Amino acid sequence: MSRIPGRDYRQQLAEEEPWRQQFPYHWDADEAVTRREFVRFAVLTSGALFVGTVVLGILGKLDSRKRTKRQLIMKVGELEPGHAKYFHYPNSGDQAMILRLNDGSYAAYSQKCTHLSCAVYYQPKENTLHCPCHEGYFDPVTGEPTAGPPQRRLPRITVEEQGGNLYATEMNP
């Protein structure tokens, strides 16, 4: 578009390009975010983060109720030292394991790896708990991660002996 000397350029544009009459906005104004809009968006984002934190609190309370359950695992002495038995706790879909450590004591954990939820297995020769998916290792006595990608310990299951039987009573994530 050539500019005609002596004539108002804006007026000329408006006549030669009719769409400017229908959308008469400066293109900076079309994309501009005002400070007020920015603050409103920031407060909305802040509210969303707050709601997320509250939801985690509620989920934490709900989970703590679900984790307490008494369930028979096996008879005392059924497991030799250095062996493990796999069972389901607290629900039928949750895999768990009880270990008879070399000193004769028992330790029970969720079998779900705290990295990406693969199944963890007891390896008595190496005296370790091994997650084969990403080579994660846990201490069988404490459940703490010793090598590999896991950062959190395995959820521990409280075991109680009563009447010659072993019971799982509580899951402590």
Add this chain to the structure above:
Amino acid sequence: MRREPRSVDYLPDPRPDVGTGRTPPAPGRQAILLASLSVGALLLAMQLWLLTVALELYLNGNDDNGIWVLAGLSGLVVVGGGLVLRMLARRARLRW
């Protein structure tokens, strides 16, 4: 929100804020505004950090009130933001 067409705003203007419907702040206020926005951004970052700490507590199965303390702090930031919004709206009404 409907904007009133302004026939003089067709073309880009090299001057800042011209045609954008914004009034530039006074020279002394620019720094205050930018500082306020920076503090707001920092508070948002802090809230995100609080959320990650809450997630960590939740995954670790902490049953104490730690998550609720974090949620309370996060809520204070939201309330503060809401008050600022309200104050800005009141100032805009007074100006008109």
